[in-house]
Amino acid sequence: MDVKRIREDFPILKREIKGNKLVYLDNAATTQKPSQVINAIKDYYENYNSNIHRGIHKMSEEATIAYEEAHKKVSKFIGSKFEETIFTKGTTESLNLLASILKNKIKRGDEIVLTQMEHHSNIVPWQQLAKEKGAKIKYIEVNSDGTLKTEQFSQIITSKTKIVSAVHMSNVLGTINQIKELGKIAHENKSLFIIDAAQSIPHMTVDVKKINCDFLAFSAHKMLGPTGIGGLYGKKELLEELPPFQTGGDMIRQVTFKEAVWNDLPWKYEAGTPNIAGGIGFGAAIDYLKKIGLENIQEHEEKLIRKTFKTLERINGVEIYGPRINRGAVFSFNIKGIHSHDLASLLDDYGIAVRAGHHCAMPLMQTMNIHSSVRASFYLYNTEEEVEKLAEGLKKASKIFA
Numbered sequence: 001m002d003v004k005r006i007r008e009d010f011p012i013l014k015r016e017i018k019g020n021k022l023v024y025l026d027n028a029a030t031t032q033k034p035s036q037v038i039n040a041i042k043d044y045y046e047n048y049n050s051n052i053h054r055g056i057h058k059m060s061e062e063a064t065i066a067y068e069e070a071h072k073k074v075s076k077f078i079g080s081k082f083e084e085t086i087f088t089k090g091t092t093e094s095l096n097l098l099a100s101i102l103k104n105k106i107k108r109g110d111e112i113v114l115t116q117m118e119h120h121s122n123i124v125p126w127q128q129l130a131k132e133k134g135a136k137i138k139y140i141e142v143n144s145d146g147t148l149k150t151e152q153f154s155q156i157i158t159s160k161t162k163i164v165s166a167v168h169m170s171n172v173l174g175t176i177n178q179i180k181e182l183g184k185i186a187h188e189n190k191s192l193f194i195i196d197a198a199q200s201i202p203h204m205t206v207d208v209k210k211i212n213c214d215f216l217a218f219s220a221h222k223m224l225g226p227t228g229i230g231g232l233y234g235k236k237e238l239l240e241e242l243p244p245f246q247t248g249g250d251m252i253r254q255v256t257f258k259e260a261v262w263n264d265l266p267w268k269y270e271a272g273t274p275n276i277a278g279g280i281g282f283g284a285a286i287d288y289l290k291k292i293g294l295e296n297i298q299e300h301e302e303k304l305i306r307k308t309f310k311t312l313e314r315i316n317g318v319e320i321y322g323p324r325i326n327r328g329a330v331f332s333f334n335i336k337g338i339h340s341h342d343l344a345s346l347l348d349d350y351g352i353a354v355r356a357g358h359h360c361a362m363p364l365m366q367t368m369n370i371h372s373s374v375r376a377s378f379y380l381y382n383t384e385e386e387v388e389k390l391a392e393g394l395k396k397a398s399k400i401f402a
């Protein structure tokens with residue numbers, strides 16, 4: 001994989017921050033966009049901007065084809081059927097959508113199983129549902145090395161469990177969870193199995209049929225696509241049976257003064273004029289990732305992971321959280337005696353963009369006995385030289401604060 005060549009596709013990487021070349025290490029928050037994605041959006045607005053599924057005119061037909069093509073690309077990318085992949089605003093909306101349409105499947109005394117390493121998006125919608133229905137939430141615990149206590153899978157999931165929803169790759173620890181095993185136990189107990197794949201899909205092959213999940217949520221902006229668009233996979237028989245999320249235009253087949261008949265999948269779950277430009281941009285991001293190859297991206301990130309451990313561990317006072325193996329290129333750490341915000345702000349002075357805080361995983365932070373951490377997260381355009389720059393920045397910071 002030619003990283004130097006890849007970097008040329010990302011105009012933003014030429015930016016300077018406070019007189020330094022930008023080192024962008026906040027990819028778990030959002031990734032940068034290649035010209036191919038930016039141009040696909042520009043092309044739509046400049047040449048065939050129209051609403052979809054409505055007009056008979058030429059441009060509307062072109063927009064409809066482009067938007068539907070994007071659906072085909074995304075659904076194929078995760079190994080699903082066309083009808084099974086819905087476009088949403090992103091992971092957060094996908095999970096909220098699920099908590100809404102699954103409401104009637106939950107009754108008092110039922111249990112919902114999550115893990116302690118969930119993003120708030122995969123906790124709060126279930127808490128709201130549990131409160132409304134009198135259901136109980138149980139959490140699979142995290143070991144001190146940042147892995148899940150897998151022995152708890154079969155202890156916590158029982159016949160009372162109706163939903164198991166878990167993150168594939170942690171946005172704080174980088175841990176890649178054993179979701180196949182988790183899903184098997186969920187299904188043995190007749191529970192639905194949901195995956196938050198926001199952090200995994202951008203970096204590794206995710207095949208919904210091989211994993212055998214019932215639903216899977218993801219965001220385009222974490223995989224080179226635009227913000228405000230993402231996906232939800234759902235098994236066809238479930239999406240056919242479940243009620244709509246929102247109602248209105250585009251999601252109906254027929255309406256009388258009395259009632260309505262829903263449109264075919266996936267449109268049943270896409271009410272109103274969708275984010276057409278975003279969808280088209282998402283399709284272009286998929287094209288780009290396929291051209292580079294997820295296996296090449298993964299191999300490149302493995303190199304960065306090894307280098308990051310090697311260089312960061314040599315710095316005085318650095319504590320890296322999360323496992324050493326079966327992990328993605330997301331690193332949370334602290335330097336003893338320095339607040340994460342101070343550290344991130346100092347790194348920004350050197351042009352290095354990282355995130356600091358609780359990373360929308362406050363309950364996980366509580367289990368780790370910390371309030372916050374610095375997080376550096378890598379993607380296909382990051383280099384080993386940038387890992388060195390991060391280490392240099394951290395060394396300087398630890399001297400300043402010593």
Ligand code: 7TS
Nearest residue numbers: 028029090091092119121171196198219
């Ligand atoms: N789930 C996980 C595991 C995430 O990392 C995120 C976003 C979400 C859900 C929500 O995704 P959204 O696209 O709907 O916002 N994570 C982060 C992050 O770690 N820093 O900024 C956003």
